[in-house]
Structure formats: structure tokens, C-alpha cells
Amino acid sequence: xxxxxxxxxxxxxxxxxxxxxxxxxxxxxxxxxxxEDLRSADRFEIDLEAESPENASERxxxxxxxxxxxPTIHDYDVEVDER
Amino acid sequence: xxxxxxxxxxxxxxxxxxxxxxxxxxxxxxxxxxxEDLRSADRFEIDLEAESPENASERxxxxxxxxxxxPTIHDYDVEVDER
Numbered sequence: 001x002x003x004x005x006x007x008x009x010x011x012x013x014x015x016x017x018x019x020x021x022x023x024x025x026x027x028x029x030x031x032x033x034x035x036e037d038l039r040s041a042d043r044f045e046i047d048l049e050a051e052s053p054e055n056a057s058e059r060x061x062x063x064x065x066x067x068x069x070x071p072t073i074h075d076y077d078v079e080v081d082e083r
Numbered sequence: 084x085x086x087x088x089x090x091x092x093x094x095x096x097x098x099x100x101x102x103x104x105x106x107x108x109x110x111x112x113x114x115x116x117x118x119e120d121l122r123s124a125d126r127f128e129i130d131l132e133a134e135s136p137e138n139a140s141e142r143x144x145x146x147x148x149x150x151x152x153x154p155t156i157h158d159y160d161v162e163v164d165e166r
Contacts, residue, residue, distance in 0.1 A: 037130040047120040
């Protein structure tokens with residue numbers, strides 16, 4: 001068993017409205033920043049013990065499917081690093 | 084001018100309590116997942132036009148300082164990729 005950190009990034013699917021990101025973009029523009037687009041995402045860094053990076057990645061994907069992401073509106077990806 | 088995407092990751096500083104992450108961890112444990120720790124972070128993907136990656140990175144850092152992060156409780160980092 002080795003120690004891994006799995007990073008799960010949960011994004012809204014393309015086409016799903018994100019009023020919070022739109023508001024943040026407008027607030028930056030009011031502060032005179034020049035930007036074309038802003039997207040927000042949630043990032044979960046999960047420390048876990050696993051037999052292999054593949055096993056850590058599978059378990060983190062399962063966590064995303066069961067709890068962290070809503071498959072109707074979210075996409076997610078998983079990255080695994082050894083700690 | 085080239086098109087860049089600057090990714091700003093905003094995390095709570097070490098030692099700042101994160102009740103939402105703690106609740107998420109407990110919910111995963113109730114679903115029989117085995118994990119040691121879970122940290123949450125906000126990720127902003129900002130599309131902007133800039134003269135160089137350094138300029139894009141500086142502007143994104145400034146956005147983090149002015150609006151995206153609260154320096155009392157947050158750390159942030161910035162990554163820049165060409166689009």
C-alpha cells in the first residue's frame with residue numbers, strides 16, 4: 001500500500017449556465033481587468049492509501065460518480081500523484 | 084497578442100477550518116469509501132489575451148489578489164497555458 005493524492009476536478013458541462021462565474025467575470029471587469037471568459041470548477045484533493053495509482057484513480061472516480069459530481073450537469077477528471 | 088488560459092487555484096491556508104470538506108469526507112466514509120483526508124479548493128479558468136505568458140500570469144495573480152482570493156484565509160497559485 002502506498003500513499004496517493006487523487007485530485008478530482010468537477011466542472012459544469014458545456015452549455016450549463018454558471019451565474020456565479022458570470023458574476024465573478026463582471027466584477028473583474030468592473031475592476032478594469034480585461035478577460036474573455038471565466039469558468040469555475042470545484043477541486044477535491046483526496047489523500048488515500050492504495051495498492052497502485054490505478055486503484056487510487058478508480059476509487060476517486062467512484063467517489064466522483066457517487067457523491068462529488070452530479071452526472072446530469074457535471075464532468076469530472078481525476079489525476080493521481082504519489083505523496 | 085496571444086490567447087492564454089490562466090488557471091487560478093484558491094485553497095484555504097493550512098490551519099483554517101474547512102467544515103464543508105469535513106462534511107464531504109464524512110459523507111464519503113458513510114458510503115464506505117476509505118480515505119485519509121479531503122481538501123477542497125476553488126478553481127477559476129480565465130481566458131485572456133496577453134503579450135506573453137508572463138503577462139497573462141501577472142494579470143491573473145492580480146485578479147486573485149484583488150477579488151478571487153481572500154489573503155487572510157487563502158493561498159492561491161496560477162498556471163498559464165496557451166490556447
